Amino acid sequence: MGIEFSPEISDLLGRVRRRPNAGWPWRPGEAVPAGLTVKQSWGWLFAPDGRVLTLVNPRDGVVSLPGGxxxxxxxxxxxxxxxxxxGEEAQAVIGPAVYLGYLYDRVGSANGGHECARVRMAAALHGVGPSVPDPASGRHYRRLLVAPGLAVELLGWGPTGLRQARAAVGTAVARWGVPALALETIEELPRGGCALR
Structure with missing residues (x-):
């Protein structure tokens, strides 16, 4: 059985644009060293069925995980x-986040040219509120639930992203009892919001 999605999602995915892979080394489970600035925190947010929340900017097709x-x-x-x-980007309501590791950004493109850490976390996704634009950027994201492996593909993160996804899935299975193999259905969450149980 293949991946299932609606014609509307097919059209949206046809416009997806992947960011080039920056090649930042992944440091799973390692604490961020003292003196290294943590610049960003992005999260693998798991619905009870094992799919993760993935955001698509309909203006430019760029896919991202929630965070910043x-x-x-x-x-x-x-x-x-x-x-x-x-909450700002996706109106997501999440449980306590679990630290997975960090990406080491030697160039510091998000930190004024100074090296920094880009943290990755996992959390349970309890629901989303009504869709509104992100107050920081004005972007109105489309909110999709997708299997973690497909999220890696949509993000364009390659082998490093796959290792992150495996760490996130392992955490989600152990902590929140989600299935190790998520549904292969891509679902857009309703604009009016919903609870996920």
């Missing part, structure tokens, strides 16, 4: 940053 830069109100906590960003 740490702000002063996050007090240096990547979990707080993820919860805030997921």
């Amino acid at each position: 830069s740490l702000e002063p109100e996050d007090a240096g906590d990547p979990g707080s940053a993820l919860a805030r960003e997921a």
